[in-house]
Amino acid sequence: SQPQTWTGKIIWRVKIPHKVACFSWLLAREVVLTQDKLMRRGVNLCSRCFLCGKEAETISHLFLHCSWTDQLWKIFYNDSENDIEP
Template sequence: MAAGYINGKWNVQPDGYTPAGCYKWFKGNKPRVNWCKAIWNGWVIPKHQFLGWLIAHEALNTTARLSSFGLAIEDKCYLCGLSEETIEHLFYDCVYSNGVIRELNKQTRWDYPMRDKLNWYVQRTGTVLQRGVQSAMMMGTLYQIWHQRNKSKNENVLLRPECVAKNFMEEMRSRVRGRDRSLMTIAERDWLKGMRLVE
């Protein structure tokens, strides 16, 4: 990377310094990651986006990650207690998490692509609205699982998978109700009905 300032003069842009130009120079030319649009879109709730970003960067503080830093903690999964709590296990292999996903499959009649593990974001299809809703469903599911994990850890409380799925579906229906239906096509409204997100 070239030096930004040389002899007190901004060396990067011919027209002089701008904050945007400085940010672009500082950030550098990095390739766009393939999960970007699945996480950063208007359908996904911000706290779900942040969790997705942590998962994508493998920066979520699972017990396995914390114990790798030398902390004296047991690295078992707080949801099932059957395995080491890694990102892979917690969201895709844990029997409790799989129970939540099975319940959501039943309630939405949509086959969650989460069996593809951390590559689920490439499975989104359809219109911008449909891809956005799919992202919101998947990111929201990851959040619900993490939320239940934290409740189990901190409060020793764990809801049944069907209750987690039911509560999350109500949250998603509320999110869909907040959108302007007049901007949706008939096919999109029918698709949302098929997902049981609208009446």
């Protein structure tokens, strides 16, 4: 049998709402349309993150490195620390 990717082990086995799992899967595959991806497709947009305005809006920045979303992750982690079960 082939080894499962982390998305199969974590995203699809964690008890979270289906739409959250689907969005997480899209994030893992890097197919969420952020400004950088839209600009590559010819859409004329500002290249800065709409939350902090400091860096280009990429998946990595928007969901991991933005100072604004960092605060959201901290709130989410504190509120759901015991709610998510594998």
